[in-house]
Amino acid sequence: MFKNYLKVAFTNLWNHKVFSFINILGLTVGMAACFLILLFVQDELSYDQYHEKADRLYRVFVEYKNQEGEFVGGVITPYILGPTLASVFEGEVERVIRIDGPFSYQIEKGDKKFPQEGLALADADVFDAFSFKLIAGDPKTALVEPFTMVIDKTIAEKFFGKEDPIGESLLIEEEFEVKITGIIDEIPENSHAHFHGFVSMASGEQIYSERVKTQWGEGSQSTYLVLPKGANAEKFEAKLPDFVENHTFGEGASAFVRYRLQKVTDIHLHSHLRGELEANGDIDYIYIFSGVALVIMLIACINYMNLSTARSSERAKEVGLRKVVGAYRSQIITQFLSESILLTLIAFILAILCAEIALPVFNEIAQKELEINYLENFFVVTVFLGIAIVIGIVAGSYPAFFLSSFQPVKVLKGSKGSSGGKSVVLRKVLVILQFAISITLIISTIVISEQLNYLRNKKLGINTDHIVISNFQDTTLVNKFPVLKRELLKNPDIKSITATNKRMTRNLSSNLGYKIEGAEPNPQGQDNYTITTVTSDHDFFKTYEAEFVMGRDFDETIPSDAREGFIFNESAIKLLGLEDPIGKEVESATFDMEIMDFVPKKGKIIGVVKDFHFESLDYTISPVGFHISDNWLNWMSIKLAGNNIPETVQYIESTIKSFAPTRPFNYTFLDEDINQLYQGQERVMIIFRYFAGLAIIIACLGIFGLSSFTAERKTKEIGIRKVLGASTSGVTILLTREFIKLVVVAAVIGWPIAYYFMDSWLTDFNYRIDIGFGAFILATFVAIFIAVFTVSSQAIKAALTNPVKALRYE
Amino acid sequence: MIDLKEVVKIYQTDEVETFALNKLSLKIDQGEFTSIMGPSGCGKSTLLNIIGLIDMPTEGTYQFDGKIVNQFGEKQKADVRKENIGFVFQNFNLLDELPVYDNVELPLIYTSLSAKERKEKVLNVLSKLDIIHRKKHLPKQLSGGQQQRVAIARAIVNHPKILLADEPTGNLDSENGKEVMKILTDLNEEGTTIVMVTHSARDANYGSKIIHLFDGKMITENILKNLNYV
Numbered sequence A: 001m002f003k004n005y006l007k008v009a010f011t012n013l014w015n016h017k018v019f020s021f022i023n024i025l026g027l028t029v030g031m032a033a034c035f036l037i038l039l040f041v042q043d044e045l046s047y048d049q050y051h052e053k054a055d056r057l058y059r060v061f062v063e064y065k066n067q068e069g070e071f072v073g074g075v076i077t078p079y080i081l082g083p084t085l086a087s088v089f090e091g092e093v094e095r096v097i098r099i100d101g102p103f104s105y106q107i108e109k110g111d112k113k114f115p116q117e118g119l120a121l122a123d124a125d126v127f128d129a130f131s132f133k134l135i136a137g138d139p140k141t142a143l144v145e146p147f148t149m150v151i152d153k154t155i156a157e158k159f160f161g162k163e164d165p166i167g168e169s170l171l172i173e174e175e176f177e178v179k180i181t182g183i184i185d186e187i188p189e190n191s192h193a194h195f196h197g198f199v200s201m202a203s204g205e206q207i208y209s210e211r212v213k214t215q216w217g218e219g220s221q222s223t224y225l226v227l228p229k230g231a232n233a234e235k236f237e238a239k240l241p242d243f244v245e246n247h248t249f250g251e252g253a254s255a256f257v258r259y260r261l262q263k264v265t266d267i268h269l270h271s272h273l274r275g276e277l278e279a280n281g282d283i284d285y286i287y288i289f290s291g292v293a294l295v296i297m298l299i300a301c302i303n304y305m306n307l308s309t310a311r312s313s314e315r316a317k318e319v320g321l322r323k324v325v326g327a328y329r330s331q332i333i334t335q336f337l338s339e340s341i342l343l344t345l346i347a348f349i350l351a352i353l354c355a356e357i358a359l360p361v362f363n364e365i366a367q368k369e370l371e372i373n374y375l376e377n378f379f380v381v382t383v384f385l386g387i388a389i390v391i392g393i394v395a396g397s398y399p400a401f402f403l404s405s406f407q408p409v410k411v412l413k414g415s416k417g418s419s420g421g422k423s424v425v426l427r428k429v430l431v432i433l434q435f436a437i438s439i440t441l442i443i444s445t446i447v448i449s450e451q452l453n454y455l456r457n458k459k460l461g462i463n464t465d466h467i468v469i470s471n472f473q474d475t476t477l478v479n480k481f482p483v484l485k486r487e488l489l490k491n492p493d494i495k496s497i498t499a500t501n502k503r504m505t506r507n508l509s510s511n512l513g514y515k516i517e518g519a520e521p522n523p524q525g526q527d528n529y530t531i532t533t534v535t536s537d538h539d540f541f542k543t544y545e546a547e548f549v550m551g552r553d554f555d556e557t558i559p560s561d562a563r564e565g566f567i568f569n570e571s572a573i574k575l576l577g578l579e580d581p582i583g584k585e586v587e588s589a590t591f592d593m594e595i596m597d598f599v600p601k602k603g604k605i606i607g608v609v610k611d612f613h614f615e616s617l618d619y620t621i622s623p624v625g626f627h628i629s630d631n632w633l634n635w636m637s638i639k640l641a642g643n644n645i646p647e648t649v650q651y652i653e654s655t656i657k658s659f660a661p662t663r664p665f666n667y668t669f670l671d672e673d674i675n676q677l678y679q680g681q682e683r684v685m686i687i688f689r690y691f692a693g694l695a696i697i698i699a700c701l702g703i704f705g706l707s708s709f710t711a712e713r714k715t716k717e718i719g720i721r722k723v724l725g726a727s728t729s730g731v732t733i734l735l736t737r738e739f740i741k742l743v744v745v746a747a748v749i750g751w752p753i754a755y756y757f758m759d760s761w762l763t764d765f766n767y768r769i770d771i772g773f774g775a776f777i778l779a780t781f782v783a784i785f786i787a788v789f790t791v792s793s794q795a796i797k798a799a800l801t802n803p804v805k806a807l808r809y810e
Numbered sequence B: 001m002i003d004l005k006e007v008v009k010i011y012q013t014d015e016v017e018t019f020a021l022n023k024l025s026l027k028i029d030q031g032e033f034t035s036i037m038g039p040s041g042c043g044k045s046t047l048l049n050i051i052g053l054i055d056m057p058t059e060g061t062y063q064f065d066g067k068i069v070n071q072f073g074e075k076q077k078a079d080v081r082k083e084n085i086g087f088v089f090q091n092f093n094l095l096d097e098l099p100v101y102d103n104v105e106l107p108l109i110y111t112s113l114s115a116k117e118r119k120e121k122v123l124n125v126l127s128k129l130d131i132i133h134r135k136k137h138l139p140k141q142l143s144g145g146q147q148q149r150v151a152i153a154r155a156i157v158n159h160p161k162i163l164l165a166d167e168p169t170g171n172l173d174s175e176n177g178k179e180v181m182k183i184l185t186d187l188n189e190e191g192t193t194i195v196m197v198t199h200s201a202r203d204a205n206y207g208s209k210i211i212h213l214f215d216g217k218m219i220t221e222n223i224l225k226n227l228n229y230v
């Protein structure tokens, strides 16, 4: 019997090619999209799951209360946090691992010399906590000794080729010789951080200053914990406030500083702290993409239901007859389900093919290395297949139950069976649903693009055009900076040069204490404030073209500026509550690279600069204090005039080389840097746009099919109307109007849904657009246009039919 | 084998109630050839549908083969139809998309017969009705008479005890009509009970018994004469 079902199913698919084509195409595209999204989501969810101890591996992060009284979380923790936790909670934690990095260091071996990214210092137990695969070396001892290093395969090949690197040594930063004690495999793509090599933390113990090693406000470590089996992380976390009081900053500190735990497996999708080691994903996007996948499948299923029930009059006779000759209703249901399952299985195979073809493009956009691995990843394929069958059942069940309910007496009367009042209404409802979804997607696409454009075009408040950023890399060049600067400025294509301690667009982190004359007491009632500090030479504000609201810029002709000039941004002045800031006395500190320690710095406020974004637009502008330093400088910003750019960059390189011949010259253009900040969001946007487009195309396929059935069914009506004198255009409008009505109803439904989703999406942004009415109107017109375009071809075809022929045909 | 007692069939539409059958009682024995006649709308098709268990009486009882079938569920009715009843319609009701062979095979699909047994039965009946050379054709490629023969083949392929025919010759010319009537008489001679609705007195005379319906009731020859109908 089943063979017969299949045969009938095939015959039916074959005999109704338009119907089958539309359905298979819709389902194929829908399923292919779903597969890709499923792969993407599966990959995103798999981050850091490969660690054997993933279920009890945590990262300790810190939260500081800012001046607004909010806790702001960050990844960076003190050097001594790890050992202190280990000793205070002995027995309650299994392992504590500090990782300091990733850094970019220069590595050399003989005549080979490269800058290498992704290097870090790590505690010896790092391979116990994280399941990084060691190809060579002993995971237990590799990083115990000072100046030992574990490198990954790529570095090993780069420096040692086919030779065995174990026991060999590398020179780091022209200063530290390290012995290779192990080789790791590349760290898997699905990790929250991708290190290429680890130097033992025992080396850090020898390199770091006493300050870094002992102060709670110092250090740049990420701290990870492995809790013992069965331990309760929440209970552990609850003990940390006491820990803060008793072992760190002292009594009362827990009101301002909190240490908290997060699962390492949660980092990629759930963590958005300051100083994340890499740009993370976002669980929101997982929800959005899963939603879009569901919606695409839903639309494809609706197509199947609509087209099947629209065809019901054709199949009513068949159902009636089968029943007359003794078929059970269940058998008829089975037959219709086999048809839909057959259809989805065909679509499934095609979808796998399509997904394979689209995968490279998708990977390119999503910046992933996904692949469908049929044998290894049997699970995914089974899930795909299961999904296909479920879709077949879902899409097929309504037509199956609807059609199998036909009574033979009614449908065999000779006249064609009715297509059923109820099913017509349902069909309309489903078309409205499809269009409501499509309109929601169009509106979302518009709003998301607008927001991302807004972010990209929002003025940082400074001019970032044609600025080359380069790292000093060591103090020798810093000391030569004034001479270097003079030399560089000889080139007329270089307009201005400045040096800063912090890099533009990167996180600001140096929070120093300030006491300022005339400032309001802080929320704790004391007169000191913690304010982010940026140090520079005299030309910072000139180079970046910042605007002053009060006072003046640093001036080289006024010698006291370097010694005691302070400039604050508006946010800082507001925080301090200063009415008349110029000339007020300031007591703070600066960092002296010579002695590697903070030294007090006193002076006066000479200017107030208009707020601008030093960090990315993901953060609100924080209060910043600026002062001049001649050695707390790490980054050069070189403003070019904008012509002869390649030659000018060449000139910069050769000039710097003449000052520091062994230094590799690294540089980036700030503009490109800024674009990169939004690349993640941009990618998501592009993916979203593609899938929204697909959803809309599938919906259109559906109404295309539906309208061709409508046109066919109305051939007689059209014939009569034409005989009675209706024009072709009149008839076209008649057929199209019905669908436009549906689209308008769909718009009314789609608007609030889109508004709700987009409004909640936008709340995550510090700087957001207001959702304009324009997007809604535009989306609706787009939908109407698409509907009219799709339907009218069928309508015109029907309207052009010779009425005599049409009438005879009935 | 068919025993209808005071069967009433009411069709309820928006405002009107139509008594398609009105307290009709009827017995048909095995092997009989019954013709049903009457003006349009008198309830002939309704009666046939009730006999064939694809419609249910509103009132009255219907015994088929000694069993009261009024309370039968869909499945039980389907079983009775499958095993006992074949249908032939005025408009043939062939499935346009399936070739002759598949159309005839249709009732066998729902039995437990093996593919081989099915094939044997289908080929048998096709040669018996002399359309075996058309087995691969689609219905629209056949003449009306051929189509009706296919329909009859489908109705008898599973050797039903009863063949119900609703104006089997209604859409055929007299030549083809005669041929169909010959097939039906042959079947009757082989033992199949036949109930046939017809408008043609000539065709009705092939039957061993003629029933006249008028407004949902069976009427006697006398009244008929008074009505000047025959």
Ligand SMILES: Nc1ncnc2c1ncn2[C@@H]1O[C@H](COP(=O)(O)OP(=O)(O)OP(=O)(O)O)[C@@H](O)[C@H]1O
Pocket (backbone or CB within 6 Å): B011, B012, B013, B018, B019, B020, B038, B039, B040, B041, B042, B043, B044, B045, B046, B047
């Ligand atoms: N599904 C239905 N709903 C409402 N009324 C119906 C229905 N089917 C039949 N009728 C009515 O019941 C009566 C009997 O119909 P039936 O089809 O049995 O007549 P008939 O004798 O077969 O007529 P014809 O010779 O034209 O085929 C008619 O008045 C018809 O209008």
Ligand SMILES: [Mg+2]
Pocket (backbone or CB within 6 Å): B044, B045, B046, B166
């Ligand atoms: Mg009739």
